Amino acid sequence: MSIEIPVKLLHEAEGHIVSIEMKTRESFRGKLIEAEDNMNCRLEGVIQTQKDGSTARLNNVYLRGSSITYFVFPEMLRNAPMLKNLDKPTKGQGIGMGIGRQAQRQAKGMSYLFG
Structure with missing residues (x-):
């Protein structure tokens, strides 16, 4: 089982200041020392x-x-290496709307009705 991008980004944020909001609507801001998978x-x-x-220092x-709702990472992680290849599809990965060849053929055959 491989580690996915959000977890990799979380590990990349170790040593940086992050903000975390919990399901209880409490928020914590501090230096991320360690993150687990x-x-x-x-x-x-x-x-x-x-x-x-109200605030407290810990x-x-x-x-x-x-019980974490979301993380706020530092702006500098926008340039993290694992986010570089998200824009480019890999070999065998489509970039279309997900319709198959059969649906494309049917659409081409019926185009005279709508166009």
């Missing part, structure tokens, strides 16, 4: 913001991946 994360130097707006936080 199941998206469990350990942060240092964290500012925790409760959903009512030294270390361990967040369970299944």
Whole structure:
């Protein structure tokens, strides 16, 4: 089983400042020290913001991946190497709308009705 792009990007963010929002609507902002493949994360130097707006400073936080809603990564990760090849289709990968050859032939044969 291979690691997919979101998890690779999460590992690439290790050592950088990230923001994480939880399902409880709490948010954590700090330095991502370690990330696991199941998206469990350990942060240092964290500012925790409760959903009512109150904040707290924490030294270390361990967040369970299944309760994370989303991550905010640094802008510099936009140029990460794993995102370079997303725009170019690989060999055997189509770029069309996903209709098969049979549907294309039928559409060509019926084009005189609509055009």
